[in-house]
Amino acid sequence: MADPKETNEKYNVKRFRSVGKENPDYGQARDWLRAVGFGFHDEQRSDELIDKILAMYQADNRELTGVYVNEEPPLHALNPGFPVATFGTLENKLNVGFGEELRTRQITAVTVRGTHRRHGILRGMMTADLADAKDGGFAMAALTASEASIYGRFGFGVATFERSIKVDTGPKFRIRHEPVGRVEIADPRVLLDLAPEVFEQVHHRTPGSIVRQDSYRHHVSGR
Ligand SMILES: CC(C)(COP(=O)(O)OP(=O)(O)OC[C@H]1O[C@@H](n2cnc3c(N)ncnc32)[C@H](O)[C@@H]1OP(=O)(O)O)[C@@H](O)C(=O)NCCC(=O)NCCS
Known part of the structure; x- marks a missing residue:
């Protein structure tokens, strides 16, 4: 029909x-x-x-x-x-x-x-x-x-589950590699172009990842 x-x-x-x-x-x-x-x-x-x-x-x-x-x-x-x-x-x-x-x-x-x-x-x-x-x-x-x-x-089924973990960031918490780069605050608008670039890298490394619809970058950038 x-x-x-x-x-x-x-x-x-x-x-x-x-x-x-x-x-x-x-x-x-x-x-x-x-x-x-x-x-x-x-x-x-x-x-x-x-x-x-x-x-x-x-x-x-x-x-x-x-x-x-x-x-x-x-x-x-x-x-x-x-x-x-x-x-x-x-x-x-x-x-x-x-x-x-x-x-x-x-x-x-x-x-x-x-x-x-x-x-x-x-x-x-x-x-x-x-x-x-x-x-x-x-x-x-x-x-x-x-x-x-x-x-x-x-014919659809569950693709993934959500899990929550708590990380104790007390004295025993250490990152085991040398950090690279630095953390700065940016204007959220840069995410319009930056978010897809970051996602692209994660997507290629992550089995199960699916390419996002265009609206996501607009949401995260505040547009
Ligand atoms: C969900 C919705 C699209 C169903 O549309 P519909 O035309 O009434 O569905 P159908 O009459 O074609 O029913 C198809 C099957 O789904 C089942 N079904 C329909 N609505 C259901 C519901 N809310 N929960 C569970 N099963 C449902 C029917 O029993 C039927 O089963 P069967 O064919 O195995 O006997 C409609 O209720 C709707 O628009 N809801 C609000 C928006 C929404 O929730 N959309 C889905 C987003 S995930």
């Missing part, structure tokens, strides 16, 4: 890329992002923030899937230009060790509007997308789940 190649009487599925204000398809991308906010019951974002996010999506080359209702909505209901379900994807590399990186389909912004839940829309979007990823030669799909219990049925 949620395969863009297939439309049925009730729904119409569209897949498109994020675009900037100058593009005639801007409204479609903007309303898709607003629909993600409805799905997560988030506060509505300002126009300025929406434009920033769409620019980051362009940097990620994300594909945005929206499911739209065909029928005329009842009086006072949201405009049908807002999709009732959203599904975002991007491609990044996963370090699988031994110097190898695997193209990975990353999935994000999975929402179905409250009024349309439990009718199989998520299942339709996920099934179509994973089939598409397989056809595109992907062996791996990954997501971070707000609600973990949803995704096992689609």
Whole structure:
């Protein structure tokens, strides 16, 4: 059902890329992002923030899937230009060790509007997308789940665990190598360029590391 190649009487599925204000398809991308906010019951974002996010999506080359209702909505209901379900994807590399990186389909912004839940829309979007990823030669799909219990049925599993440790930095604590460089305070804005450089080094040394979406550097730099 949620395969863009297939439309049925009730729904119409569209897949498109994020675009900037100058593009005639801007409204479609903007309303898709607003629909993600409805799905997560988030506060509505300002126009300025929406434009920033769409620019980051362009940097990620994300594909945005929206499911739209065909029928005329009842009086006072949201405009049908807002999709009732959203599904975002991007491609990044996963370090699988031994110097190898695997193209990975990353999935994000999975929402179905409250009024349309439990009718199989998520299942339709996920099934179509994973089939598409397989056809595109992907062996791996990954997501971070707000609600973990949803995704096992689609073949996803736990990738990592979090551990906490306490380090006693008393007199017995010593670093066993000569420190190099020095510590200074920098303006967080330098992280816009510096954070990806540091990440790049860590990524190549760390099996299990997956390349980050563009928004991370904007967050850490305070942008
Ligand atoms: C989670 C969400 C996308 C599900 O969409 P949906 O269209 O109602 O899901 P479907 O009807 O296609 O259900 C697919 C399967 O998931 C199960 N499922 C749906 N919502 C679930 C939930 N919250 N917890 C556990 N299982 C759930 C269904 O029972 C169904 O199982 P089955 O096919 O094995 O019988 C939707 O509830 C939503 O948008 N929630 C708010 C945003 C959110 O949490 N997104 C996920 C972020 S990780």
